[in-house]
Amino acid sequence: MRAFVNLYAAGDGFVPPSTNDFNLPPLTESIPWLTKPVLLVFLSVILVSVFFILSARKAAVVPSKLQFAGESIYAFVRNDLARDVIGHEFMRFVPYLFTLFTFVLTNNIFGIVPFLQFPAMSHVAFPYVLALFSFGVFHYVGIRKKGLGSYLKEIAFMPGVPKPVYILLTPIEIATFFLVRPLTLSLRLFANMFAGHLLLLVFIMGGDYMLHDSHLIMKLFSPFSFAFGIALTFFEFMVQCLQAYIFTLLTALYIAGALADEH
Amino acid sequence: MRSINLLAGGEPLNPLIPHTAELIVGAIAFTLLFLVLRKAVVPKFEKAFTDRTEAIQGGLERAEKAQEEAQRALVQYNEQLSSAQGEASRLREEARVQGAAIIEELRTKAQEEAARITAAAHASIEAERQQAVTSLRNEVGALAVELASKIVGEALADQARQSRIVDRFIEDLEKSK
Numbered sequence: 001m002r003a004f005v006n007l008y009a010a011g012d013g014f015v016p017p018s019t020n021d022f023n024l025p026p027l028t029e030s031i032p033w034l035t036k037p038v039l040l041v042f043l044s045v046i047l048v049s050v051f052f053i054l055s056a057r058k059a060a061v062v063p064s065k066l067q068f069a070g071e072s073i074y075a076f077v078r079n080d081l082a083r084d085v086i087g088h089e090f091m092r093f094v095p096y097l098f099t100l101f102t103f104v105l106t107n108n109i110f111g112i113v114p115f116l117q118f119p120a121m122s123h124v125a126f127p128y129v130l131a132l133f134s135f136g137v138f139h140y141v142g143i144r145k146k147g148l149g150s151y152l153k154e155i156a157f158m159p160g161v162p163k164p165v166y167i168l169l170t171p172i173e174i175a176t177f178f179l180v181r182p183l184t185l186s187l188r189l190f191a192n193m194f195a196g197h198l199l200l201l202v203f204i205m206g207g208d209y210m211l212h213d214s215h216l217i218m219k220l221f222s223p224f225s226f227a228f229g230i231a232l233t234f235f236e237f238m239v240q241c242l243q244a245y246i247f248t249l250l251t252a253l254y255i256a257g258a259l260a261d262e263h
Numbered sequence: 264m265r266s267i268n269l270l271a272g273g274e275p276l277n278p279l280i281p282h283t284a285e286l287i288v289g290a291i292a293f294t295l296l297f298l299v300l301r302k303a304v305v306p307k308f309e310k311a312f313t314d315r316t317e318a319i320q321g322g323l324e325r326a327e328k329a330q331e332e333a334q335r336a337l338v339q340y341n342e343q344l345s346s347a348q349g350e351a352s353r354l355r356e357e358a359r360v361q362g363a364a365i366i367e368e369l370r371t372k373a374q375e376e377a378a379r380i381t382a383a384a385h386a387s388i389e390a391e392r393q394q395a396v397t398s399l400r401n402e403v404g405a406l407a408v409e410l411a412s413k414i415v416g417e418a419l420a421d422q423a424r425q426s427r428i429v430d431r432f433i434e435d436l437e438k439s440k
Binding site for chain 1: 279282283284286288290292296297304315
């Protein structure tokens with residue numbers, strides 16, 4: 001990959017976007033940690049807070065348009081994710097799931113918002129943190145519900161399975177609950193955002209490169225690259241919403257599993 | 264983990280290794296958002312949902328109550344109507360009976376009156392007849408006595424004379440009548 005890039009760089013050709021395009025320099029040299037994704041994450045906290053506080057402020061029986069908009073998102077997480085998945089104890093987890101969904105969704109959508117145009121979740125630290133929280137939450141509720149011993153026993157020795165199967169099943173189950181779940185949760189989100197942003201970069205930068213190329217044919221093909229970039233933007237929007245939904249849904253499923261009496 | 268300062272140029276960095284600063288920022292930002300939403304948003308929306316549910320349920324209950332009341336009123340009106348109809352037919356029947364009784368009574372009275380008048384007439388006729396018989400009897404006696412005295416007084420001479428006396432008597436009778 002690197003050699004490939006260098007080859008073109010040497011010939012003043014097209015330099016395709018690489019993982020280095022995700023390493024944005026700090027906004028000011030004096031505050032090294034204040035990068036664009038950090039700023040975007042804080043911006044998302046402010047935007048989501050302000051939007052929902054304004055929307056929920058009146059809590060009217062007959063909602064205004066703003067309240068209806070906020071309420072619809074909240075009701076979606078509350079009813080379609082929390083209630084339908086977790087069941088009668090769902091209300092305890094609504095604030096967490098609601099925060100998760102809105103936080104991930106907003107930061108994902110930043111990837112296609114003009115001028116922001118960077119999905120914070122393509123920096124793996126943020127999905128890691130969120131997955132760690134979800135990991136903590138679902139294990140915590142499981143331990144609280146069943147006690148540490150019987151919770152771990154239920155994970156390691158799934159009831160209703162012939163004893164020899166445990167040789168195979170126990171390592172798989174332990175790996176699933178303590179390694180695979182948090183890793184897949186975070187990496188799924190990260191990889192989708194990362195790849196999506198990279199794809200957009202390829203087509204937009206490619207279009208730009210072709211437009212400035214001296215050959216006429218290259219210039220003629222440039223709009224196609226841009227058009228495809230725009231089409232991908234719509235596709236990305238879908239992926240961004242979907243990933244926020246999946247992250248929240250899986251967390252709800254894990255919580256439901258930890259709360260369930262038997263497997 | 265690596266520091267962000269190391270980014271500029273050089274080897275492409277492994278995107279799977281998180282920045283420490285971003286881990287901290289992500290945790291703080293998420294926690295912040297969680298606290299805000301839990302404190303200021305979720306209870307409000309829940310309250311709106313509860314209020315709405317209550318409003319709808321209250322409306323339904325009110326409507327149900329109103330319907331029940333209307334039903335009750337309808338039953339009551341129907342009862343009143345049927346009782347009024349019963350009352351009316353009862354009154355009509357009573358009036359008919361009373362009318363018949365009155366007619367019957369009047370007829371009886373009239374018959375009695377007629378009978379009474381007839382009886383009175385009969386009585387008065389009888390009395391007059393009685394009176395006439397009495398007076399006639401008296402007069403006939405006197406007349407017979409008068410005639411007999413006349414006949415006796417005339418010396419019963421001849422037949423012609425006798426017959427004249429009788430004729431005269433009868434003439435007198437007729438005249439006096």
